[in-house]
Amino acid sequence: MSLTTKDMSVVKALWGKISSKVDEIGAEALGRMLVVYPQTKTYFSHWADLSPGSAQVKKHGKTIMGAVSDAVSKIDDLPSALSQLSELHASKLRVDPANFKILAHNIIVVTAMLFPADFTPEVHVSLDKFLQNLAWCLAERYR
Amino acid sequence: MVEWTEFERATIQDIFSKMDYESVGHNALARCLVVYPWTQRYFGNFGNLYNAAAIMGNPLVAAHGTVVLHGLDKAVKNMDNIKATYAELSVLHSEKLHVDPDNFRLLADCLTIVVAARLGSGFTPDVQAAFQKFLAVVISALTKQYH
Numbered sequence: 041m042s043l044t045t046k047d048m049s050v051v052k053a054l055w056g057k058i059s060s061k062v063d064e065i066g067a068e069a070l071g072r073m074l075v076v077y078p079q080t081k082t083y084f085s086h087w088a089d090l091s092p093g094s095a096q097v098k099k100h101g102k103t104i105m106g107a108v109s110d111a112v113s114k115i116d117d118l119p120s121a122l123s124q125l126s127e128l129h130a131s132k133l134r135v136d137p138a139n140f141k142i143l144a145h146n147i148i149v150v151t152a153m154l155f156p157a158d159f160t161p162e163v164h165v166s167l168d169k170f171l172q173n174l175a176w177c178l179a180e181r182y183r
Numbered sequence: 184m185v186e187w188t189e190f191e192r193a194t195i196q197d198i199f200s201k202m203d204y205e206s207v208g209h210n211a212l213a214r215c216l217v218v219y220p221w222t223q224r225y226f227g228n229f230g231n232l233y234n235a236a237a238i239m240g241n242p243l244v245a246a247h248g249t250v251v252l253h254g255l256d257k258a259v260k261n262m263d264n265i266k267a268t269y270a271e272l273s274v275l276h277s278e279k280l281h282v283d284p285d286n287f288r289l290l291a292d293c294l295t296i297v298v299a300a301r302l303g304s305g306f307t308p309d310v311q312a313a314f315q316k317f318l319a320v321v322i323s324a325l326t327k328q329y330h
Contacts, residue, residue, distance in 0.1 A: 075308035076315055092308055145292060149299045149311065156300035161217035162235045164296070168218055 041169055048115045050166035055112045057158050058151065065154065066105030067098040069146040077142050083135060104143075111174055122177040130181035137182065140175035147171065185320050187262055194313040198298065199259045207301065208248030211294040213239050219289045225282060251290070258321050266324045273328035284326040291318040 043051075058065065071092030073080050087096045107125060114121035129135055148167060152159045216223050217235045229244060231237040238244055254272065261268045276282045295315060299306045306314075 072308045072311060076312040149296055149306075152296045152300040153303050153306055156303070159296075159300065160235070161214045161239065164214060165218040 041172065043115065043118075043166075043169055043173055047166040047169050050163055051112055051115060051170045054151075054158065054163055054167060055109065058155060059109070061154055062105045062109055063098075063102040065147065065150050066101030066103075066108075068092070068101070068150045069143060070101035070104060071097045072150065073143055073146045076146070077139075080139055080142060083133075083139075105147075108147075108171075108174065112170075115170070118173055118177045119180065122174065122180070126178050126181040129178055130183075137175065137179040140178060141172075144168070144171035144175060184263070185265065190309065191313040191316065192262060194310050195259060195262065195317050198302075198310075198314060199256070202252070202298075203301075204252050205245070205249050207294070207297055208250070208252035209245040210248070211290065211297045212248035212251060213241075213244050214297060215290045215293040216244065218293065219286075222286055222289060225280065225286075252294075255321065258317070258324075262317075265320050266327060269321065269324035270328060273325050276325055277329040284322070284329060287322040287325055291315075291322060294318065 055062075071094075074084070074090050074097070075092060081090055084090055084096075087094075089096060091097070111118060111121050148164065148171070151167070152164075216226070216232060216238050223232050226232065226244070226247075229241060229247075231241060232244075257268045257272075258265045276284075295311070295318065298314065299311070302310070
């Protein structure tokens with residue numbers, strides 16, 4: 041389900057609207073994921089505080105969304121945009137790729153909560169596809 | 184048997200008592216048909232589903248969305264016995280409608296997103312967890328009679 045030119049322009053347009061809240065979306069999505077899908081906490085056993093508002097969660101959510109925003113800016117060539125991060129996730133982090141889908145779902149939920157009028161079904165499908173493609177590229181180096 | 188906390192019970196009753204069934208049902212089903220277009224395979228007789236606008240404006244989609252959402256009422260009223268409550272509906276979806284159970288998850292995700300958009304900040308992580316747990320139990324019950 042590769043990205044059409046329409047998908048790319050829809051995602052870029054969405055990013056234009058949500059850019060001021062991108063950090064908040066990241067923090068909220070990550071925090072939510074840890075609560076709603078407790079099995080994801082296994083990747084963060086080295087953190088002192090896994091509750092939604094914690095400093096570590098906020099910081100990491102911001103890091104993740106920073107990378108997602110970067111991917112939006114390089115949306116025409118996601119494989120090369122994500123090759124280094126893929127290497128990191130494959131060799132060092134080894135996050136089970138099923139979790140990318142879980143985080144994507146939470147990014148979508150939070151975006152819908154914060155931008156209900158903008159998050160139409162058409163925007164939803166393009167964002168869903170984008171996050172799916174991003175996840176695919178992120179898992180590229182796994183095996 | 185599914186164990187529900189007081190918070191989970193109260194959350195589910197609260198969400199559904201305030202639910203605008205027509206609007207939420209319509210929006211959730213339409214969103215599902217747009218975001219996961221392969222789900223349209225079950226609605227061959229619904230007429231025009233050619234694009235997002237057609238799907239959103241289709242009165243058969245709106246009506247059916249309401250039917251599906253009211254189907255959840257049984258679970259809301261029988262939270263301690265959802266499996267038995269849905270035995271017949273499970274047989275229906277398997278033997279007559281031939282719906283791939285993965286579609287239940289897709290519709291549940293769209294419903295979660297529509298409810299999240301409605302409740303805004305009221306859709307806290309704990310509320311989301313309760314709502315998704317409820318839908319997961321319903322999905323499990325609906326899938327139970329497939330063989």
